Amino acid sequence: MKRRLFVASSLSAALAGCAPVTNALNDNPTIHGTLTAGSRLNHFAIGTRGMARIYPDSAIMRDNYPVNSLPTPxxxxxxxxxxDGFRNYRLPVGGxxxxxxxFTLPALHAMALIDQTTRxxxxxxxxVVGRWKGVLLASLLAHVKPRTKARYVVFHSFDSDQQGTPFYGSIDLHQAAHPQTQLALYFNGRPVPADYGGPVRLRIPTQLGYKxxxxxRSIELVDSFKHIGGGNGGYWEDNGYEWYAGI
Amino acid sequence: MRYNGAMDLTMERALPGSSAVPDGRRVVKRHSLTTRLAHWIVALAMVVLIMSGFQIFNAAPYLDASDLSNAQHRILSFGTAGTDQAPVGTTTLVGHQFTTTNWLGYTDDGQGGKAARAFPGWITFPGVQDLASGRLWHFFFGWVLTLAGIVYLIVGAVRKDLRLLILRPADLRGLLPMQLYYLRLRKEPPLHGKYNPLQKAGYTVVIFGLIPLVVITGLALSPGIDAIAHPLTTVLGGRQFARTWHFVIMLLLIAFIFGHVFLVAATGFINNMRSMVLGTYRLGKHEGTGP
Structure with a gap:
C-alpha cells in the first residue's frame, strides 16, 4: 500500500512538473526562434498554389457565422x-x-467584382462557409502599378486592441496576385456588415482567417515590413502567430 | 542484473536472412544506428506533437463529424458549467455529458491555478494556454517526424531491415499463440525471428498505417493543402471531419505507446533498452534474427 502511494504521489509530482518545464522551454528565445524553421518550411512546401474549393450557396452558414473576438472598431x-453610411470612406493605396x-466606395464598386462562396x-x-463578393486585389493593384521593388502588400485597419495597438496585416505579391484574393464589399449578398469588417475587408480563402x-483603412506596398508595428508583418504575427498561415 | 557487463558479448553478427530457428541465447547486433536514432527522434517528436496537439485542440475544444463546424454533428466537446465560485468541467461524448472537473473542461491552467480549458496544462505544450506557440512546436516536430520517418524508411528498405518487420500472411498463425503467451495462458512463445508476430503486427500498423495517416489527416486541415488537393480533404469527410480523424488516430497512437512501453518494461527492460541504445541484444530462447 505504501508503495502504491509512493508511485501515485511521484506520478502526480511528475505531472505537475510538466507545465513548468514545457513553459520554460517555450519561453527560451533561442528555442522559440528555432521553431519558426517549421513555419518557413510550411511556406516553402505549401505556398500559394492551388485554388480554394468553391461551395454551393446551400452551404452558406447564415445564422451561425462567428464574429471575430475583436469588437467592431x-x-x-x-x-x-x-x-454617414461610409459615404466619406476613402481607401488610399500607396507606398x-x-x-x-x-479610391471611394463607388469607385471600388464600379470595378469588376468576383463573387465566391468559400470556406x-x-x-x-x-x-464556416460564406459568400464573398469584392474587388479582385490583383486588379486594384494594377491601377496603382506596383514598382518592381515592392514585395509585400500591407493592410492597415481601423481596428486596434484594448492597449491601442493598431491592427494591420500583410501578404506577399504572390498571395496578392492569387485569383481568389479579394477586397470584399459584400458578405452573403449584403454590404459587409460592420461586425464582419465592413465596409472593405480582405478575404483570402487559401490562408487562415487571421490573414x-x-x-x-489603407493599403501600402513595401519592400520590407520590419519598420511596421512589431516588425513581424501583422498584428497577430507580432503576437506570435506565423506570417504564413496556409496551414 | 543479468546483462550488466557488455563484455560477455561475442558480437556475433547474425547472418542476414537467417531462419527463425532459435539461435540460443547469444548476443546479437539488433538495431542499426539509423534505426536507433530514428526511433528516439520519432519518440521525442511524438511526445511533443501529442502535447502541442492538445494545446491546439484547446482553442476549439470540440470535434464534429462534418465538413464544417456544426453543433448538430458534435461527437466530443469539453466545457465549463456551474458557477464562478464552483465551476464544473464537463465532457460531452456523443450527447452524453460527464462531469470531469479538475481533469477535463475545468482544469490545470499550466501556471499553478485552474481555468476553463479542455486539456490540463500538464499535458499541453506549452503548459500555459498559448495557441500560437503550440502551433510552432507542432509544425516543427511534424517536420522532424516526417523527415526522420522518411530517412528510416529509405535506409530500412536499402538495408533490408524493414523486411524483417513487415507482417506477412505466414505470421498470422503466430498471432494467437503469441497473445496467449503474453497473457500467460501459454507457456512458451512460438518460434519467431527478429520480431515476434505481435510485434510485426503492431509495428506494421503503426509505421505504415497510423503515422502516415496522422500526418495526412493533419495536412488535410490546412487551407493551403486543401487548395492544392481537394480530394484529400474530401475523402476524409471535410476539414472538421479530418480534424476528428486526426484526433482519433492520435488516440490510437497513444494506446500503442502505452502498450509498447509496457511490453518493453515487461519483457526484459535492460535488454530491450540496450538494443535500442547500444544496438546489442541477447536473444531469447525462442527468438532468431531472421524474418
Whole structure:
C-alpha cells in the first residue's frame, strides 16, 4: 500500500512538473526562434498554389457565422464614417507604386467584382462557409502599378486592441496576385456588415482567417515590413502567430 | 542484473536472412544506428506533437463529424458549467455529458491555478494556454517526424531491415499463440525471428498505417493543402471531419505507446533498452534474427 502511494504521489509530482518545464522551454528565445524553421518550411512546401474549393450557396452558414473576438472598431474616425453610411470612406493605396491613388466606395464598386462562396478556416480550428463578393486585389493593384521593388502588400485597419495597438496585416505579391484574393464589399449578398469588417475587408480563402484583415483603412506596398508595428508583418504575427498561415 | 557487463558479448553478427530457428541465447547486433536514432527522434517528436496537439485542440475544444463546424454533428466537446465560485468541467461524448472537473473542461491552467480549458496544462505544450506557440512546436516536430520517418524508411528498405518487420500472411498463425503467451495462458512463445508476430503486427500498423495517416489527416486541415488537393480533404469527410480523424488516430497512437512501453518494461527492460541504445541484444530462447 505504501508503495502504491509512493508511485501515485511521484506520478502526480511528475505531472505537475510538466507545465513548468514545457513553459520554460517555450519561453527560451533561442528555442522559440528555432521553431519558426517549421513555419518557413510550411511556406516553402505549401505556398500559394492551388485554388480554394468553391461551395454551393446551400452551404452558406447564415445564422451561425462567428464574429471575430475583436469588437467592431470603437474609434472616433470609424464611428464617424459609420454614421454617414461610409459615404466619406476613402481607401488610399500607396507606398512603392508608380501611381498612388485613393479610391471611394463607388469607385471600388464600379470595378469588376468576383463573387465566391468559400470556406473560412480559423486558426482555432473551426470552419464556416460564406459568400464573398469584392474587388479582385490583383486588379486594384494594377491601377496603382506596383514598382518592381515592392514585395509585400500591407493592410492597415481601423481596428486596434484594448492597449491601442493598431491592427494591420500583410501578404506577399504572390498571395496578392492569387485569383481568389479579394477586397470584399459584400458578405452573403449584403454590404459587409460592420461586425464582419465592413465596409472593405480582405478575404483570402487559401490562408487562415487571421490573414484576412478587417476594416481596411489603407493599403501600402513595401519592400520590407520590419519598420511596421512589431516588425513581424501583422498584428497577430507580432503576437506570435506565423506570417504564413496556409496551414 | 543479468546483462550488466557488455563484455560477455561475442558480437556475433547474425547472418542476414537467417531462419527463425532459435539461435540460443547469444548476443546479437539488433538495431542499426539509423534505426536507433530514428526511433528516439520519432519518440521525442511524438511526445511533443501529442502535447502541442492538445494545446491546439484547446482553442476549439470540440470535434464534429462534418465538413464544417456544426453543433448538430458534435461527437466530443469539453466545457465549463456551474458557477464562478464552483465551476464544473464537463465532457460531452456523443450527447452524453460527464462531469470531469479538475481533469477535463475545468482544469490545470499550466501556471499553478485552474481555468476553463479542455486539456490540463500538464499535458499541453506549452503548459500555459498559448495557441500560437503550440502551433510552432507542432509544425516543427511534424517536420522532424516526417523527415526522420522518411530517412528510416529509405535506409530500412536499402538495408533490408524493414523486411524483417513487415507482417506477412505466414505470421498470422503466430498471432494467437503469441497473445496467449503474453497473457500467460501459454507457456512458451512460438518460434519467431527478429520480431515476434505481435510485434510485426503492431509495428506494421503503426509505421505504415497510423503515422502516415496522422500526418495526412493533419495536412488535410490546412487551407493551403486543401487548395492544392481537394480530394484529400474530401475523402476524409471535410476539414472538421479530418480534424476528428486526426484526433482519433492520435488516440490510437497513444494506446500503442502505452502498450509498447509496457511490453518493453515487461519483457526484459535492460535488454530491450540496450538494443535500442547500444544496438546489442541477447536473444531469447525462442527468438532468431531472421524474418
Amino acid at each position: 470603437a474609434t472616433a474616425v470609424y464611428a464617424a464614417l459609420q454614421r 512603392l507604386v508608380d501611381r498612388p491613388q485613393t 473560412h478556416d480559423c486558426v482555432e480550428g473551426w470552419s 484576412s484583415t478587417k476594416w481596411v
